[in-house]
Amino acid sequence: MPDRAIGVFDSGVGGLTVLKEIQRLLPGEEVLYLGDTARVPYGTKSPATVRRYALEAASFLTRRRVKMLVVACNTASSVALGDLENRFKLPVIGVIEPGARRAVSVTRTGRIGVIGTEGTIKSGAYTLAIKQLAPDADVVALHCPLFVPLVEEGWLDHPVTRLAAEEYLGSLRHHGIDTLVLGCTHYPLLKPVLQQVLGPQVMLIDSAEETAIAVADRLQQLSHVRPLGEAIPPQFFVTDVPERFQRVGGEFLGCPLPKVEQVSLD
């Protein structure tokens, strides 16, 4: 079992922030990454549709005999984690619980902000996860639909992005949060501008780092860690043609992507 790969999926490139952290923390592991680029984004779609897509993505990975599923997409983690755990006899790690755990551990005032896609925020998954860990926490959650397209446009440090961030985050600032969960895998690329808008007193929580830690912990519990050896490059699969994924994904990983294979899920 340790020799098997870890299967990671997302609607597109965003989950590469999670892949990057897994590789940093677990350099011996082989990773299969699937981006459902023919149907991206998930964040504006209904829970029922996202559940169907998540099950199809996970089926693709389990057919390749992965030892663990990582749902590197906040929207899919919000609405489909239980369905995936029921359907597949595998450990399934989402990005919500790790982010919530970290937020609870670092907040001093108990006032925690969460930002994400419409699907993630409407699901209430972060609020629920935080309240289970800290029932007295004061959670403010809001969706910021323009942040994903701004990142995909590459306007990471741009006046338009700053102005949009001021518009969205004004209410959070007003609420006096001391911790903000970046509840979408695209948002870590906006960290500098978000930090500037919110000020240095607000701690930004990146689900990607926390999720990689949760993956490492679970593999260790199960004695499924692959022994360190020759590094195996990750394999990338997408459902639309690879060109755009390779171009935008390179910015997420900070290095050019190797071969990307187009596959069909439906």
Added chain:
Amino acid sequence: MPDRAIGVFDSGVGGLTVLKEIQRLLPGEEVLYLGDTARVPYGTKSPATVRRYALEAASFLTRRRVKMLVVACNTASSVALGDLENRFKLPVIGVIEPGARRAVSVTRTGRIGVIGTEGTIKSGAYTLAIKQLAPDADVVALHCPLFVPLVEEGWLDHPVTRLAAEEYLGSLRHHGIDTLVLGCTHYPLLKPVLQQVLGPQVMLIDSAEETAIAVADRLQQLSHVRPLGEAIPPQFFVTDVPERFQRVGGEFLGCPLPKVEQVSLD
């Protein structure tokens, strides 16, 4: 044949701008409208994937025995019109040729700008259509990926939208265009801000109006115009749950949407 409906499809709500113009010009016609909301947007996806989706959407409408197909989506019109004409024995009207024809008829300097999604602009379909009508035209085409999310966010007259428009359209202003084709069905909602940024000397071409005229012309040629009688409300179909379509679509049509039915294409 005149009694049959007109079938209109788009990736989502954008094509409602075309539906609205068809209803205004042809109030006696029945229209079936399909929005492929489970897979929206098309504008960032590859030609091959958009072609497959367009064929599935058109198949759904032709099974309901429509008399004409209207591709109310610039991206699908750019890459799939020929495939649809080959596959279905029906008149097929896209949004590219009508917009190009109008631009050529109103420009005085021959300097024409085109804005649209990445898919539409990369296809070169507008440039080709304009050049076929006016070989000496000087066409500048550019994609503006943030305009669709800005419209969907409802930020039609917002500082963020104005700043994004200034960023995108600066090069067009510099080029001295006198005509701008709004090559995406979302963009008509941005007309006021685009006009302010470009100045009153630039004529904005709305494909929706021109497409409705092309639909009326073709129906008249074929003697397929439905005689005026009791108005028949349009029927709406979507591939994801209707809630979001109804909410955002109401802004596009300027009135609440009636019943919307969820259907499956794949």
